[in-house]
Amino acid sequence: MKEQLAAIVAEVEGAVPALDKRAAFEAFKATISGPNGKLTAAMKGMKDVPKEEKPAMGKLLNETKQQIEALYAETLARLEAAETAEKLGPPIDPTLPCPDTATGSLHPLTQTRRLIESVFRKVGFTVAEGPEVETEWYCFDALNTPEDHPARDAQDTLFLPEAAVVENVSKHGSERHILRSHTSTVQIRTMMKEQPPLRIISPGRVFRRDTTDATHSANFHQMEGLYVDKNVTVVDLKAILDYFVAEIFGKGSTVRLRPSFFPFTEPSFELDMKTPNLGKLSNQWIELGGCGMVDPNVFKSVGYDPEQWTGYAFGMGIERIAMIVHGIDDIRYFYQNDLRFLQQFA
């Protein structure tokens, strides 16, 4: 019996170092401690041991069992460690580059647009959208620019064919479809749909029949603003523009309203801005856009009572603002989509 137990221990000691898989370990374990295992058999043999030898043999058997359990535990720990190590793989080199190289980014125009939107949202303006394909009435007539007005020159407006009908862009009469030349059309559509008071901005794409160069683009983006309420004054217009320019270009920037002409505002102004922290463009007047008090004729064409309602409107180029803010000198970059440009401003 004693020899038998010693042999079992010797077998286990001899076998376990070679076991490298859990399954092999379990199979081997069964040959020793399983129902038909050698150790199990030896334990069963206890009943044949003479009574006076039983205490000593019992003790020996227990010791043997513990010895073997310890070998099992040690082996299991070794196997688990190996499994874990395999799962984890070799230690990393944290300085290697990430193989997932694609990086998400917002287009600089989107970034600029969002910046402007958030500035205006703080003072109660929300975004209104309108169609890019428009009609002559929404783009001109409703904006106090009748057919024979010199400001309405077919030279730089893009037309759809005479018979074209865009199903979800309503016409006022039988006028033609055009590509909108300014976002002021959204003023009209919004006022015809909603009741005053109204505070909207409408960023969007506009089209000109222009040859593309560093400063001209067949399409570009504008941001129109409209405020309609009772007793809106020129002082209010100046105040919102002062606020906008300070938010975008920083405190210390100044605004200048230069008298000008737009058919849909009266009085009308060009909006100029001067700021001390703009590199080469510092401390000189830079034109940002146009603005003015909504012309009473515009209110008439959308069915608002001009005796009751007053308002201001302004418009500026989103590319232009992005170009000024980031020092971009060619508008074509915005539409070339070179990643080195797109991801520079993220």
Add this chain to the structure above:
Amino acid sequence: MKISLKWLKNYVDLDVSAEQLADDLPMIGLEVESVESTGLPQFENLVVGEILSREQHPDADRLGVCMVQVGEGEPQQIVCGASNYKVGDRVPVALPGCVLLGDFKIKASKLRGVPSNGMMCSAKELGMGDDHSGLLILEQRPEIGTPINDVFPGGDTVIELELTANRGDCLSHIGVAREIAALYAKELRLPKVKQHPGSGEGLISAVEVETPDCPLYTATSIKGVNIAPSPAWLQEALKSIGLRPINNVVDVTNYVLMETGQPLHAFDAQKIKGGKLVVRAATEGEPIVTLDEHKRKLTAGMMVIADAERPLVVAGVMGSLDAEVDNATTDIVLESAWFRPGSIRATSRALNLFSDSSHRFSRDVDPVGVDFAARRAIDLILQVAGGEVVGPCISVGQPPRGDRTITITPDYVRRVCGFEVEDAAIAGTFTRLGFTVDTSAYQWSVHVPSFRPEVDRPIDLVEEFIRLHGTPQIPEAPVKATGLTREDDALAVFNRRAVQKLAGENFAECSHYTLTDGTSLAKWFGPERADALRLDNPLTTEQSHLRPSLIPGLLDALRLNFNNGNHPARLCETGRVFRTVEGKLWELASVAFVIAVDDGRRRWRERPAPDFFTAKKLIGELASLAGIKPAKLAYELTGEDEPLWQVGHAAHAACWKKTGYKSFAGLISVDALKDWDLDTLVLAGELIILPEFLAKKSDKTVRLSPFSSFPPVTRDLALVVDAATTAESVRRDLLKAANKAVGGKFACEEVEAFDLYAGQGLPEGKKSLAFAIAFRAPDRTLTDKEVGTAFDALQEAMKAMGYTVRA
């Protein structure tokens, strides 16, 4: 409009510098395009001096200390660094108070300790060229003390104005002078004109006006003019603003045009056949050779000035060679008229012929000024070309509009402006503009002369006030801000979320032109669809059509970025696209992306390649941002009618009628990749939505659906089906059968394909699809037995439907 300051000074005193004027004009609404000075600028305290002596400077080898006689009084000591002069030379001397170019102020000072009371000047310092090698020696020895501007007269500054469409009145020197007079509160001086009662018979018998587009026409006959080059002053004036002198009579008409803004026309009387002028509509196809020597065909409705036989002038636009005043002309008929702006504009545009005349007529000249301009021109013609006025001035019609009176209260002005200003200040600005104001009652009457047609309403007067009062006077104020009154439009919100989502998925957002080239469009979207997207008047063939999709632009961007070595992987865009759906053209919102399956970058560790299902997942997520449940997207393979997409590897889903969308996902066709020079496979996806659908999306709150707290039991079932059978159709059958099999006792929660197999062990043309079917009860743990019963029933039902259960 070019304005010569020298010319302008005939009508208004200018005591500000040209620079100051160029800064001030934009602030009253006259934008300055450029300022060009010729000759010598106006200098104060810059006179002719004679060098009486030169001593060496005690402390500087290169400096001389000169005594210079600069007029009466003591000679001045001036330190000078030049060396090209000798004692006795006369030179320009800038004395203290003089401001040289570049705002260089001359003061009495000390140079290396020696007092110097001025500076002797080089040519460059006077702005007379680049010679800076030494003093400008005045070889002609002008009188000592003479102001340098008298030695070099002829200097002028020409300001080019870019005028807004409403300021036709400023397309003349008098018009601009009037604004300057108002700006600086100066007096405006108009030239005096004479009456010319002609004696005897006129050169033409009558003017017949047959068109409503000419409410006023005047013609004056002048006999015996001597055609010759104009006198120097006239030639200089025209040249200063870029006009070419032609002969004295034509030059006078041009001069008066630029002086008063009224276009005039001089006919050679002997070339007028039939002895009368007819203002009429052209007949269709009527030919005329205009002065620019172009043969033109007129169309009906264009207005001409004709004689008995032929048109002589495209009215208000350009004369013809047939009635031109030439060197042999002795008798002329001078036209001064008012034509309707719309008519002139339309003709000018139709002929693509723009002249100084048409520019002014189309901006509404002052009809009351017609007579003044005619008399001014006659005065000048008689002065520079001789001759005499014969016969009466023929005048047909009346000025179509005159002065007008606007009623306004000063309170209205203050209400629009939003700041306090005194009545007198308001009335003062109107008066300065040449308006007459009656302030005796609360309602003021403001009389606006005919030269300001666009000042028509009280609000127009407010603009005039604020323009002259000065916008810097507008006080600062806080922004009026109350809470939001509305939400951003649904489309704006969707675009923002979609781009944010894609940026979060590592896409770089792009922006491409809306206009695209028709040929490529026809190739990838079919000629019929392309034709519906055509523009009527495109500028170039590359930008002749509206885009139906954002994907071609994104493919362009992939190509560009590959060519530039940027290894592009993921690009996206949002924007409007235009599509014909069910025979009608729509403006639609789109969000699209492309993925280069191999971005060409080498990696130390490989990543699994994206596939169709990458695109499908993204489209599903974008759809859910638009309120469309991804599970509702019923995909079908795209066919040959969508050549942009690879047959067998791309799919589309649409539900146009109810929810207004179309979506595409999958591989770009290999043909397209070749066209775009792309070496990698490209996955793409596009979701196109009717914007109105987004706005209609219900904002109903989602209510909680209760869920079971007991575990699910899952059974797997593999079915052998035809290779062409879609997984979704099998899944639906399974779901239906499973629901039936459980018989309402518990629920079949989910049926999902988890394995696809074809090949060994299966017949040719067949595949095996394995599904996991999850059962769950809301109130208990399911037993194997009850699930087993349901599962058996399910298998039987599938077999009954003709499916083969794979063992």
